[in-house]
Amino acid sequence: MTNYESLSSQVRECALRVAESGAAGLSGLYDLTAVRLVRYAVTITRNQHDAEDVVQTCLVRVVANPRILTHVGLPWSYLLGMVRNESLVILRKKRRWSIVDGLSDLITRRSVDEVEQEDSYRAIWLALRTLPVEQREVVVLKIWEDLTFEQIGEVLHVPSSTAASRYRYGIKKLASKLHFLHSEEVREAVHE
Amino acid sequence: MSSPSPNEEFSGDGIPDNIQHIIEAKIRRASGYVAPSENLRPKTLQAARECWDDKCSNRTFYKLMFSVSLGLVMVVYAIQGLSMLSYSIEPLPSEAIEREAHRTSYEQHISVDWALQEEYARYRDEQVQRFDASVFERDSTRPSK
Numbered sequence: 001m002t003n004y005e006s007l008s009s010q011v012r013e014c015a016l017r018v019a020e021s022g023a024a025g026l027s028g029l030y031d032l033t034a035v036r037l038v039r040y041a042v043t044i045t046r047n048q049h050d051a052e053d054v055v056q057t058c059l060v061r062v063v064a065n066p067r068i069l070t071h072v073g074l075p076w077s078y079l080l081g082m083v084r085n086e087s088l089v090i091l092r093k094k095r096r097w098s099i100v101d102g103l104s105d106l107i108t109r110r111s112v113d114e115v116e117q118e119d120s121y122r123a124i125w126l127a128l129r130t131l132p133v134e135q136r137e138v139v140v141l142k143i144w145e146d147l148t149f150e151q152i153g154e155v156l157h158v159p160s161s162t163a164a165s166r167y168r169y170g171i172k173k174l175a176s177k178l179h180f181l182h183s184e185e186v187r188e189a190v191h192e
Numbered sequence: 193m194s195s196p197s198p199n200e201e202f203s204g205d206g207i208p209d210n211i212q213h214i215i216e217a218k219i220r221r222a223s224g225y226v227a228p229s230e231n232l233r234p235k236t237l238q239a240a241r242e243c244w245d246d247k248c249s250n251r252t253f254y255k256l257m258f259s260v261s262l263g264l265v266m267v268v269y270a271i272q273g274l275s276m277l278s279y280s281i282e283p284l285p286s287e288a289i290e291r292e293a294h295r296t297s298y299e300q301h302i303s304v305d306w307a308l309q310e311e312y313a314r315y316r317d318e319q320v321q322r323f324d325a326s327v328f329e330r331d332s333t334r335p336s337k
Contacts, residue, residue: 052229056239063244064243064247171216
């Protein structure tokens with residue numbers, strides 16, 4: 001069983017627990033999915049407060065009707081789709097000028113040995129935010145959620161070839177924005 | 193995709209696979225940089241509890257409304273049944289009883305008071321017979337189970 005299938009199965013079990021015990025059963029589903037869902041929602045909304053509202057709304061909706069996860073084939077895909085739709089609604093409602101540039105909205109965590117890496121992480125998050133939403137959500141689902149293009153297509157309701165194409169263009173833009181094409185690492189990699 | 197030569201300029205639609213792997217690895221490492229705020233968990237669980245309580249109280253409300261509706265339907269049915277019974281007994285006007293009493297008094301040479309008493313007694317007997325007849329008729333027309 002792949003990670004994706006395993007996660008889907010765990011999401012279904014948590015949803016069954018919610019169906020049996022109501023709100024008391026939500027803590028399991030929250031602990032399993034909240035970090036991933038917030039991370040995904042932030043890449044779409046470009047605002048962590050909105051992203052957290054989205055995740056809260058979607059999880060409460062599951063409590064109101066657990067069947068939306070217990071009776072679908074791929075509960076994890078469905079939950080990602082719920083978060084995506086809700087995030088896009090919020091994104092459309094927001095005016096362009098109100099979207100915060102920079103990363104001041106993010107709530108970050110880093111361990112002591114990652115302090116040096118913080119500049120790199122910030123650069124990556126900033127670069128992601130400059131991509132069109134269609135490309136950045138594919139990049140995030142591919143790299144952070146480890147989905148295949150077919151699975152990404154199911155979440156986004158697009159063909160897998162479209163997902164692959166968006167990913168290719170997204171990675172290329174990121175490479176340019178992060179100056180990877182001229183960095184020392186790249187030169188070393190090229191020489192290998 | 194073949195590895196580029198050391199001095200090759202990167203152009204065209206694609207980027208070399210090894211470069212792509214480096215970029216993907218860097219992006220993957222940044223995945224843990226953002227974390228949900230500390231109050232998201234308690235806030236979400238609280239909102240879920242309120243939603244669940246609303247759902248339960250709505251369920252109770254709908255059950256109550258259903259019971260009340262069912263009770264009303266039964267009461268209406270009972271009233272209809274009783275009113276059908278009452279229509280089968282026609283009250284005799286008191287004037288007619290008095291006229292009969294006077295006639296009986298004249299024919300049988302008894303006082304009007306005694307005649308009135310007899311007429312009312314006869315009227316009561318007729319009412320009882322008609323009531324029994326209407327109940328019998330209703331029971332006989334009701335389909336057997």
